[in-house]
Amino acid sequence: MQELTLLGGVSQILNRLRRRMRTGVYSRRPLEILRLEVALASRHVCCDWFIRPADEWDQCLSASARVKLQSQQVLQDALLMRALIFQHFPEIRTTDLCAFRQAEGGTRELILTGAMQRDDEMPSSVRSLAMRAHLFGFQFMQNDGVLCALPFDGVRSKPRR
Numbered sequence: 001m002q003e004l005t006l007l008g009g010v011s012q013i014l015n016r017l018r019r020r021m022r023t024g025v026y027s028r029r030p031l032e033i034l035r036l037e038v039a040l041a042s043r044h045v046c047c048d049w050f051i052r053p054a055d056e057w058d059q060c061l062s063a064s065a066r067v068k069l070q071s072q073q074v075l076q077d078a079l080l081m082r083a084l085i086f087q088h089f090p091e092i093r094t095t096d097l098c099a100f101r102q103a104e105g106g107t108r109e110l111i112l113t114g115a116m117q118r119d120d121e122m123p124s125s126v127r128s129l130a131m132r133a134h135l136f137g138f139q140f141m142q143n144d145g146v147l148c149a150l151p152f153d154g155v156r157s158k159p160r161r
Helices: 002-020 056-060 063-088 129-135
Strands: 032-039 044-050 094-102 108-117 141-143 146-148
Touching: 044 063, 056 063, 063 094, 063 108, 063 129, 063 146, 108 146
Parallel strands: 044 094
Antiparallel strands: 032 044, 094 108, 141 146
8 A cells, every 4th residue: 555655646746846847937948857766665765857958038148148047947946856855755754866967979967966854944044046955955066157067977876775
C-alpha cells in the first residue's frame, strides 16, 4: 500500500511540476525534468533538471541581459522546486536538487546544486533571490548576475543518506 501512495505522490508532483513550471517568469519554455528519485526509506528526494532556455521574445535584448534573465529564472525555479517537493511529499525530510545547462556538443554543465532539509527556514526580510537561494542551501557561482558552471565530472553520485 505504501508503494501505491508513493506512486501517487510521484505522479502528483510530476503533474504539478508540469503545470506550475510550464512557464516561468522570464521564460515561457517548460522545465525539463531529468530525474526525480524518491527514497522513502531514507525520506529523501533527488531531482535534476535542464534549465529553461532564454525566451524567444528576448532576442532584441543584449546577450548579457538575456543570460541575466535566464539566471534569475534558474534561481526562481530552484526555490519553487524545493517548495513543491516538500509540499507534496510530507514524509520527505531532505532533498538534493541540481540544475544543468545544455552545453555545446550535447554535454551538461552543472550550474546549481543544493542539499536541503525540510526544517530550513527563511527570514521574511530577505528580498534578494540569490541570497534566499544561498540561505536555503543552494550552491552556485555568479559573475555579474550570470550563473557560471560548477565543477562536475559528468556523473551524479547517489546521495549519502
